[in-house]
Amino acid sequence: QVQLVESGGGLVQPGGSLRLSCAASGLSLDYYVINWFRQAPGKEREGVACITTRNTGLYYADSVKGRFTISRDNAKNTVYLQMNSLKPEDTAVYYCATRGDICNANWRFYNYWGQGTQVTVSS
Numbered sequence: 001q002v003q004l005v006e007s008g009g010g011l012v013q014p015g016g017s018l019r020l021s022c023a024a025s026g027l028s029l030d031y032y033v034i035n036w037f038r039q040a041p042g043k044e045r046e047g048v049a050c051i052t053t054r055n056t057g058l059y060y061a062d063s064v065k066g067r068f069t070i071s072r073d074n075a076k077n078t079v080y081l082q083m084n085s086l087k088p089e090d091t092a093v094y095y096c097a098t099r100g101d102i103c104n105a106n107w108r109f110y111n112y113w114g115q116g117t118q119v120t121v122s123s
Helices: none
Strands: 003-007 010-012 018-025 034-039 046-051 058-060 068-073 078-083 092-098 117-121
Touching (some): 003 092, 018 034, 018 117, 034 078, 046 068, 046 078, 058 068
Parallel strands (some): 010 117
Antiparallel strands (some): 034 092
16 A cells, blocks of 8 residues: 655744655556655645656746755655745645656656645744
């Protein structure tokens, strides 16, 4: 059974940092991409960052380029999202998702999802 579990969310002040984790079980991230999405209240789910197998590709939404970094530790079967210089508009529930070995910005493409972790950026 495939399971993705996010952790690391919380409340942080503007300009602060958080590191999210997405731990996978039931599949090997050696062969699957992980895409981070986020969804703010009243807004559509949007892609944030994606990492391919073997780190051959890293993709970021324009809104997070230069502030967020996605990485993976295949030995731990875990993908991370380091978020720096956080802004109030980054507030959302963050999800990790996977389906095969292709990054796709359309959330409807993915069939395996975590439960989400809340990130709130506020003073």
